Amino acid sequence: MKPFLPNLLSDQRVVDKQTTPIGRARVFVLAMSCLVMTASVGYSEEQPHELPKPFHKTTPPLFQEWKFDQSALSELPEGFTKAVGEPSGKGEWSVKEDPSAPSRPHLVEQRLQCAEDWCYEILIAEGAVAEYVDLSVQIKLNLGTPSGKAGLAYGVQDNKNFYAAVVEPSTNEVVVYVVKNGAPTELGRESLIPRSAEWHFLRIQRNTIISKEITEISFDNHLVLSVADQSFKKGQLGIVAIGDGSFSFDNLRAMELQSNRPLSRPSAY
Incomplete structure (x- = not known):
């Protein structure tokens, strides 16, 4: 499954708004959200990894x-x-x-x-x-x-x-x-x-x-x-x-x- 990532620069409204500081911040937040979604979708397709079991070195009482x-x-x-x-x-x-x-x-x-x-x-x-x-x-x-x-x-x-x-x-x-x-x-x-x-x-x-x-x-x-x-x-x-x-x-x-x-x-x- 190919994750959906919109082409932000092809949207004229986004291009117009990114000329202002607030607009650039909104574009950055939207881009990061898409990247996180992409990473989540990609990881979900892999097999889950089991965490290593902790090793405790103990000595029994005498x-x-x-x-x-x-x-x-x-x-x-x-x-x-x-x-x-x-x-x-x-x-x-x-x-x-x-x-x-x-x-x-x-x-x-x-x-x-x-x-x-x-x-x-x-x-x-x-x-x-x-x-x-x-x-x-x-x-x-x-x-x-x-x-x-x-x-x-x-x-x-x-x-x-x-x-x-x-x-x-x-x-x-x-x-x-x-x-x-x-x-x-x-x-x-x-x-x-x-x-x-x-x-x-x-x-x-x-x-x-x-x-x-x-x-x-x-x-x-x-x-x-x-x-x-x-x-x-x-x-x-x-x-x-x-x-x-x-x-x-x-x-x-x-x-x-x-x-x-x-x-x-x-x-x-």
Whole structure:
């Protein structure tokens, strides 16, 4: 269909009127109207174009749980890597079967022996990275643990830089360390009165209040210690064993917490 466009200059009346400013303005408006009509008619004959769909890059909140029940016995648990400090001790993370495990039948065990005063091994959950986190694990303090301590690792940068919140059975205390370049600095220590049970519950909640980093440590559902440190921000998560001892772990859980910082990610719950 050929759009209708009148020949404005062939109309003598238009020619006569266009000699005045008002006449020229009217001619211009009429010409533009015809051009718009022509463009509209021409576009209507084409196929409609679908607008591109918007692309939103989103990252789901961190909410994970590891029960170790799908991992092979006597192997490193699936989805984890180990990091060893220097000097390293003799030990290995391995999946075991235990009818007393909170989520039967499997758990993960570490039996570590140290030739030095300070050695440790970390079991790091692959893909679990957070700055503000609610991290917990159920822990069994096995017999034959003379000087060892074990618990949660968070803010892990590498095998020599991380935080550790651990239980020390020989003194019945919870201790929090910041480890820099493999050397520990104690951030806090508090006495415990453990329940008469095989399994215990260790939990840390790291958040920020008015630009101050706060980590609260709970043992068997009681808040026992609070520390503040800003050495490391976002990091990997896992469990850690330090010194001579034997420990079992089950039901490791991580939930990302909401912070009051601008553009922070939403809470995992």
